[in-house]
Amino acid sequence: MKTSYSPSAIYVTRLDYTRLMELVRQPHPETAADLVATLERELTRAHLVDSYDILPDVVTMNSRIKLRDLHSLDELEITLVYPSAADPARHRISILSPVAVAVLGARLGDQVWWPSPEGQANYWVEAILHQPEAAGDWVS
Template identity: 40%
Template sequence: MSQRQIFITRQDRERLGNMLDEALSGKNRDATFLKELSRELSIAHTVEPKEVPADVVTMNSRVVLQDVESGERMEYTLVFPEQADVAQGRLSVVSPIGTAILGYAKGDVIVWQTPGGPRRIRIEAVPYQPEAAGDFNL
């Protein structure tokens, strides 16, 4: 992963922390995605929703990504697992890409490990961020 400063809103930290607590108390406590999301939360800088920069990927943000190697562009909304549907463009925060982009900003290049080796994506745009739009209750 990139070593740039990452941001998370207080509200997102609370909801994701609760989700992790519930998952860790169940049978999935050793799942890689839980460990990676927990690590990301531990290094993120927590800010109030009104203070998060408008180009940062938060929960329910719509984001345009570009694969650095292939040039492929993808657009997703970052959501909680129960709302995920990749075919509808709703990417789970506990997916490898979802965890990788949470808290990063437009222009950041994120690297994460896949079974086929490292993959790099660039955050091209954040066309919608709930906090920037004043939508604090999503």
């Protein structure tokens, strides 16, 4: 079962790829199996780019982005983080969530969708408010 969808081409830094593949290989609860498998599929199809070469309009780990609902025009502002840093009250969303898997590697203006309790959520990437690589906030 595919739990989220991203644009046809996604871009992931080599550093994020390495860290995320380590995360995928860790034991996870059975309830997270589909989402972990979807993340792994997304990673295996990603175009890998060095951190210093990633374009500033690509959603990377620890990016803060604004999403716009395609139907209601509601907005959603989130930061993609690793599970240990997740804090939904501060809009810090774990990469092991449908929305985070859907937006990882997407570019500004891309449409993304994922399942939600209300049905399929359809958004577009309206803004990248902070991308660590563009700001020089990354570790090699």
